[in-house]
Amino acid sequence: MSDAATLKTLWAARYREGAAPGGLPDEAMLRHLLAHRSVRAYRPDPVAERVLEGAVAAAQSASTSSNLQVWSVVAVEDAGRRARLAELAGGQAHIRQAPLFLAWLVDLSRLARLGAERSHATEGLDYLETFLVGVVDAALAAQNAAAFLEAQGLGIVYIGGLRNHPEQVARELGLPDRCMAVFGMCVGHPDTDRPAAIKPRLPQSVVLHRERYDIAGEDEAIGRYDGIDEAFQREQGLAPRAWSDAMVRRVAGPQSLSGRDRLREALDALGFALR
Ligand SMILES: Cc1cc2nc3c(=O)[nH]c(=O)nc-3n(C[C@H](O)[C@H](O)[C@H](O)COP(=O)(O)O)c2cc1C
Known part of the structure; x- marks a missing residue:
C-alpha cells in the first residue's frame, strides 16, 4: 500500500476516467x-x-x-x-x-x-x-x-x-x-x-447495474476501456491489444483453458462425487 497516494490518484490509476467519490467517512x-x-x-x-x-x-x-x-x-x-x-x-x-x-x-x-x-x-x-x-x-x-x-x-x-x-x-x-x-x-x-503497476478496470457502469440488469451503454463503455487498457499495455511494454478481443480469445474453446477443460474428471479422481 502506498501511504503517500491519495484517493484521487489511486482512483485515477484504477479507472483513468471519472473522479473519486468525495466525503467518504473513512x-x-x-x-x-x-x-x-x-x-x-x-x-x-x-x-x-x-x-x-x-x-x-x-x-x-x-x-x-x-x-x-x-x-x-x-x-x-x-x-x-x-x-x-x-x-x-x-x-x-x-x-x-x-x-x-x-x-x-x-x-x-x-x-x-x-x-x-x-x-x-x-x-x-x-x-x-x-x-x-x-x-x-x-x-x-x-x-x-x-x-x-x-x-x-x-x-x-x-x-x-x-x-x-x-x-x-x-x-x-x-x-x-x-x-x-x-x-x-x-x-x-x-x-x-x-x-x-495498478491495472485499470472496466468502468463502473459496466459492472454496476441498478435495480435490473441493463446493457445499454455497455458497448460504448467497453470501447473506452479498450483504449485505456491498450494505453496501459503500451506503458508496461506489452503488446497493445483490444481488451475485448483478447478476453473473447481467452474463452474461445477448451484449448484456451490450459488443461482445465478436464476439471470435471479431475474432481471425480479427487473423490468429489458431485451431483
Ligand atoms: C483466481 C485467480 C487466478 C489467477 N491466476 C494467475 C496465474 O496463474 N498467474 C498469474 O500470473 N496471475 C494470475 N492471476 C492474476 C490476474 O492475472 C490479475 O489479478 C489480473 O490480471 C488483474 O491484475 P492485478 O491483480 O494486477 O490488478 C490470477 C488472479 C485470480 C483472481
Missing part, C-alpha cells in the same frame, strides 16, 4: 484496496511467521457459509516443492521466486471425517452446491489474507495455474480425498527494481 481502506497490483517479482527474504499467522486470522475472519468453514490452506516454503508446483502451474517462475506459496483449498474432507467418526451420513457433501460453498469460502478467505498481506507491505499474485493438474498438485501437497487446491497465491517482498 478513505483508508478504499485507498488500500485500490492500491492492489499483482506482484510477479520478489526478493528472497522470508515472510515472518507472525505475518503468516496474521494472514490466517484475516482469512478465518471472512464470512463463511453457515460457519461450515469448508476451506483450508497449505503454506509451502520448501524451494523444491515450490519449484515442482511452479512447473505444474505452467512454468510460472514467480512461484519459484516468492518465499511463500499458499495453496487455498476447497476442503470437504474435514466434514467427511467428522461424519465417519460419528457414523453419520454426509451425503450433502456430494452435491455441487457444497463444492461451490467451499470454493466461495476459500476465495473469501484468500482475499482477506491478500488484503492483510498487502497492508504489511508484501506483494501477492493469485495462481489459477494450480488447477492445470489438480491430481498432481493434490499428491504434491498430500491432500486427502474431497480436497482440491482452488488456486495458489505467491507471497513475498516485492522486488522494487521491477515494480508492478
Whole structure:
C-alpha cells in the first residue's frame, strides 16, 4: 500500500476516467484496496511467521457459509516443492521466486471425517452446491489474507495455474480425498527494481447495474476501456491489444483453458462425487 497516494490518484490509476467519490467517512481502506497490483517479482527474504499467522486470522475472519468453514490452506516454503508446483502451474517462475506459496483449498474432507467418526451420513457433501460453498469460502478467505498481506507491505499474485493438474498438485501437497487446491497465491517482498503497476478496470457502469440488469451503454463503455487498457499495455511494454478481443480469445474453446477443460474428471479422481 502506498501511504503517500491519495484517493484521487489511486482512483485515477484504477479507472483513468471519472473522479473519486468525495466525503467518504473513512478513505483508508478504499485507498488500500485500490492500491492492489499483482506482484510477479520478489526478493528472497522470508515472510515472518507472525505475518503468516496474521494472514490466517484475516482469512478465518471472512464470512463463511453457515460457519461450515469448508476451506483450508497449505503454506509451502520448501524451494523444491515450490519449484515442482511452479512447473505444474505452467512454468510460472514467480512461484519459484516468492518465499511463500499458499495453496487455498476447497476442503470437504474435514466434514467427511467428522461424519465417519460419528457414523453419520454426509451425503450433502456430494452435491455441487457444497463444492461451490467451499470454493466461495476459500476465495473469501484468500482475499482477506491478500488484503492483510498487502497492508504489511508484501506483494501477492493469485495462481489459477494450480488447477492445470489438480491430481498432481493434490499428491504434491498430500491432500486427502474431497480436497482440491482452488488456486495458489505467491507471497513475498516485492522486488522494487521491477515494480508492478495498478491495472485499470472496466468502468463502473459496466459492472454496476441498478435495480435490473441493463446493457445499454455497455458497448460504448467497453470501447473506452479498450483504449485505456491498450494505453496501459503500451506503458508496461506489452503488446497493445483490444481488451475485448483478447478476453473473447481467452474463452474461445477448451484449448484456451490450459488443461482445465478436464476439471470435471479431475474432481471425480479427487473423490468429489458431485451431483
Ligand atoms: C483466481 C485467480 C487466478 C489467477 N491466476 C494467475 C496465474 O496463474 N498467474 C498469474 O500470473 N496471475 C494470475 N492471476 C492474476 C490476474 O492475472 C490479475 O489479478 C489480473 O490480471 C488483474 O491484475 P492485478 O491483480 O494486477 O490488478 C490470477 C488472479 C485470480 C483472481
